[in-house]
Amino acid sequence: MAVDTPVRERTVDEYKSDEKPTWCPGCGDFGVLNAVYRAMRLKNFAPHEVVAVSGIGCSSRIPYFISTYGFHGIHGRTMPIATGVRVARPELKTLVFGGDGDAFAIGAGHFVHAMRRNLDLTYVVMDNAIYGLTKGQTSPTSGAGFSTLSTPQGNPEQALNPMMLAISCGATFVARGFSAEPQKLADLIVRGIEHKGFSFIDVYSPCPTFNKVNTFKSYKESVAELPGDHNATDTIQAMNYANSDRPLYLGVFLQREAPTFEQHVLQQQSGDEGARQTVLQGLFNRFS
Amino acid sequence: MVQVADVASRAREGTEVNPSERGSLAIRVAGEAGEGIKKPGELLIQAATRAGFQVLTDFIPPSEIKGGVSFFQLRLGSRPLFTRGDSPDVLFCFNQEAYEVNIQELEPGGLLIYDPGAVIPSDRDKGQFQLLAFPVEQIAAKDLKMPIVKNVVALGGMAALFGLETSHLYQLINELWARKGDAVVQTNYRALEAGIKFMEDNFSADVRARFVLQPAKTETESMVVSGNQATALGAIAAGCTFFAGYPITPASDIMEFLAAVLPSVGGAVIQAEDEISAINMIIGAGYAGKRAMTSTSGPGLSLMVEAMGLATMAEIPVVIVDAQRAGPSTGMPTRHEQGDLFLCAYGGHGEVPRIILAATSVEDCFYLTVEAFNLAEKYQSPVLLMTDTVVAVRTEGIAKPDLSKIRLEHRVTWEPDPDGSQTKGASDSGSNGAVQGTDNTVAGNNGVAGAKDAAIPFDESESGYRRYRLTEDGVSPMAIPGTPGGQYVAMGLEHNEKGRHRPDPRTHTQMTEKRFRKFDLAGKDAPDAVRYGKPDAPIGIVTWGSTAGVAIEAIDALAAEGIDACLVAPKMLLPLPDQQLGEFMRTKEHIVIPEVNYRGQFADILLAKYPRPAVRVNVYGGQPMLVSKLTETLRRVAAGEVTDGRTVISPIIGRLEDLVTPDDLLAPVEQR
Structure with missing residues (x-):
């Protein structure tokens, strides 16, 4: 007989590790980290049941500052590592973190396919439109003309629109937040976690050290909440809001239901590890 | 119309091949590409195996230059076989192109069997080989009124040639086609009979004598599998439950085989978007506690080297199978070469010790895959298993593995003490699978690893679980996500015992030594040469x-x-x-x-x-x-x-x- 044990309410501090963040003062990622602590507190997660996966970049250091299990992988391969964790252990909560370079440049190929698979995880991208860890080169979300160390005469490429990319690749939850609003961001992360499927949250998380264009000030002037009557199940409407560059909308652009990859895997499993010997003997006989 | 043997050519004393005396016979069947020649070949092999012959085959896909000719070489033995044979003793040609491409390689004094409706041999060949016209097309179309069964007619002829006890073939035909109804079975029986009869009537027993082989009677039950199939079977036997891969010649059929089977043992197979993704997926699964594998060939392995370094650094057990093909670059995807050893040994930046196994035979593919998993688990390290086009593609009759003799090694895991947060080494007894498991011998039995600290105390100020604890043998107990109190960050950055990035000289020195300590020890576990x-x-x-x-x-x-x-x-x-x-x-x-x-x-x-x-x-x-x-x-x-x-x-x-x-x-x- 199952016994209901009362679940203990955890404190925000229980989600903090003993490692102190190494980010520059004023970094947007502090706001994201606070929102993550808050979201985990709101979900009352047991830290050992959560895996935080990240790639490489300033923001990808985040697993060190969280008291859960973590995987600080290699540049751009965040999604494949998270995929392995998800399929291996679907009962664990998987939160995935990275920056715009990790997600949309070196990791773009994996990002696309992970969304196509509709893995049940939450991907928070800390988007500062610059490479911070390598001290200031242009990123896929840097605007055209943006002058950086690697584009001294101005960025000749146009910025990638992560929201439109995610919507078109089949992500089933697409949202945008702002690190200056950690409380709202925490709510978005909670909604992403509660969503069954791939939840993508792009977060404006300014780099005060290397990006003097995309700043807290510039974002504050250009962001706006999605209108209250926005129908998040309407892909075309979501695309239209995603396409707007002024204002830059915040909130849940898209949310729709679809079977997850993990559900497909589970459905296909006709036996468990106990069947190994029988299955093998059957195969041996087939070949003799 | 039957031209039996220009026996005069055999007057060249001493050059005539005598497979019967030698105890092995190589038959090459060349014709249209694809299943047309492959299926009857497989039937013949299976029947010959049941009859007690040693078998070894090689399927060579069409050459890119010459067009649609593929060939299938089957070698039968009264004794163990180790190669497909340099050149065939018997060449069976279904069309002119197949004849022209392959005749050069026929053993002098060998036997050319051809369909006279499709092949015109040159006069020169009559002096050099024994010739036999075998009108399979005509027998199938005119006598049996079933053109489609010509391959089965050919099969009957080949079986009669070397003296195969044909009851095995009838039995196999029945097994294969019974579900399609009795009519189909009977048609194939008649085709088989026609082939056998033709050979007996037109190629007399005394002329045939030099091709007749005696089966080697063995007690062990055999099965016929390719190296890739053996690798996939080995993975299942090793308890693999997660596989990710990307299609590549000649490794794809490992993935395909596992995709069909792993779900029935609670596992999963993912076709990744590229090889970089594939290896990182198995690293994620290995970290999460699964026995995980990928398989690839040279070009894919080139893409995997960075992540192999990650698996070494983060100390995650994974198995990577490299079915080598001829490189460099795209090279010759269907051709054989042993060119990837340097890549396996040294590919990747930094100092990465690599454990590498190499299969010498189809049977090795099975057992070394199990071994690769055991080494990966024991040393918490990526392990490479190298095969090559020859062993990956060819099939061999091998003894059915005795699953009760397969021992599975499990990684040393970390469990919290019931009374607090103290750490301890623990072994995963893990014998829940049907294949017999044993307790981990590293820490579980002799206590060499796990709880014992290395001589140099390290970071004593840090309390709690130390994922990368410095031990005598370099192996540290691993917490599996979900274990309370074991939270740590797996990482590619250099780290201290707790898994924190510390780029200081002492840390890097000690951790480099830890990684190489494991590597050096692994040599003691080398499977027999x-x-x-x-x-x-x-x-x-x-x-x-x-x-x-x-x-x-x-x-x-x-x-x-x-x-x-x-x-x-x-x-x-x-x-x-x-x-x-x-x-x-x-x-x-x-x-x-x-x-x-x-x-x-x-x-x-x-x-x-x-x-x-x-x-x-x-x-x-x-x-x-x-x-x-x-x-x-x-x-x-x-x-x-x-x-x-x-x-x-x-x-x-x-x-x-x-x-x-x-x-x-x-x-x-x-x-x-």
Whole structure:
């Protein structure tokens, strides 16, 4: 007989590790980290049941500052590592973190396919439109003309629109937040976690050290909440809001239901590890 | 219309092949590409295996230059077989192009069987080979009114040729087609009978005698599988429940096989978007506690090297199978080469110790896959299993594995003490699977690893679980996500015992040593090497992978001439198992290192550790090394003509060689 044990309410501090963040003062990622602590507190997660996966970049250091299990992988391969964790252990909560370079440049190929698979995880991208860890080169979300160390005469490429990319690749939850609003961001992360499927949250998380264009000030002037009557199940409407560059909308652009990859895997499993010997003997006989 | 044998040609005394006497017969069937020739070939092999023959086959896909001709070479033996045979004793051609492409390789004095409706042999051949016109097309279409069964007619003829007890074929046809109804079975029976009858009526028993083989009676039950199938079966037996891969020749069928089977043992297979993704997926799954694997070939492995470094750094057990093909770059996807050893050994930045196994046979593919998983788990490290096109693609009759003898090694895991947060080493008894598991022998039984600290105390100020704890053997208990109190960050950054990035000199020194301690220890777990020949023979051959089989057959050929040579082919290439190689390398009068590559990659590794004069034998035509060419070289070694340096041998044989090979190809091109 199952016994209901009362679940203990955890404190925000229980989600903090003993490692102190190494980010520059004023970094947007502090706001994201606070929102993550808050979201985990709101979900009352047991830290050992959560895996935080990240790639490489300033923001990808985040697993060190969280008291859960973590995987600080290699540049751009965040999604494949998270995929392995998800399929291996679907009962664990998987939160995935990275920056715009990790997600949309070196990791773009994996990002696309992970969304196509509709893995049940939450991907928070800390988007500062610059490479911070390598001290200031242009990123896929840097605007055209943006002058950086690697584009001294101005960025000749146009910025990638992560929201439109995610919507078109089949992500089933697409949202945008702002690190200056950690409380709202925490709510978005909670909604992403509660969503069954791939939840993508792009977060404006300014780099005060290397990006003097995309700043807290510039974002504050250009962001706006999605209108209250926005129908998040309407892909075309979501695309239209995603396409707007002024204002830059915040909130849940898209949310729709679809079977997850993990559900497909589970459905296909006709036996468990106990069947190994029988299955093998059957195969041996087939070949003799 | 039947032309039996230009027997006059056999007057060339001494050149006529006698497979019956030799105890092995190689038949090449060449014709349309694809299943047309493959299916009857498979039936023949399976029937021959049931009858007690040793079998070994090779399927060669169409050549890109010559168009649609593919061939299937089947070798039958009264004794164990180790290669597909240099050249066929019997060539069976279904069309003119197949005849023209393959006739050059037929053994002089061999038998050419052809369909006279489709092939016109040249007059020249009549003097050189025995010819038999076998009108399979006509028998099928006119006599049986079923053109589609011509392959089964051919099958009957081939079976009758070497004296196969045909009841096995009837039985197999029944097994294969029973579900399609009795009419189908009966039609195929009639086709089979027609083929057998034709051979018996038109190719008399005394002429056939030299092709008749006696089956080797063995007690063990055999099964016929390809190397790739054996690898996939080995993965299942090893408890693999997660596989991710990307299609690539010649490794794809490992993924396809597992995709069909792993879900039935609670596992999952993912076709990734590229090989980088595939290996990172298995790293994620390995971290999460699964026994995970990927398989690929050269181009895919090139993409995986960065992540292999991650698995080494983060200490995550994963298995990577490299079914080598001919490179570089896209190279020759369907051709054979042993060119990836340097990539496996040294590919990747930084100092990454690599555990590498290499399969010498189809049977090895099964057992070494199990071994690769056990080593990966025991040393919490990526393990590479190298196969090559020859063993990956060919099929062999091998003894059915005895699952009760398979031992599974499990990683040392970390569990919290019931009374608090103290850490301790623990072994995962893990015998929940049907294949018998054993307790981990590292910490569970003899206590070498796990709880014991290394001599140098480290970071004593840090409390709690230490994922990368410095231990005597370098192995640290691993917390599996979900275990309360074991939270840590797996990482590619250099780290201290707790898994925190610390780029200081002491940390990097100690952690580098930890990684190499594990590597050095792994050498003690090397699976037994292949040994062959008289152990005290003056000529010692050291090789790896499928070339070991070539060496075995060369040793046999030389023994008949009174020349003694012996072989050691390690199945672990790195770390080099000194207990298997050291004495051999130091004491042999001659050392010969044959490899299917240009540089002698294994020779470089071997001779760096055991510097001495040695003869490297290299061939790099995209084909397996020929037994006759290696034998020729060994003969020259025995005569004292070659004692050191590099000898390049021809990749081709017979008349073909005379046509296209530069004369100097047979000469040693470089003496050191």
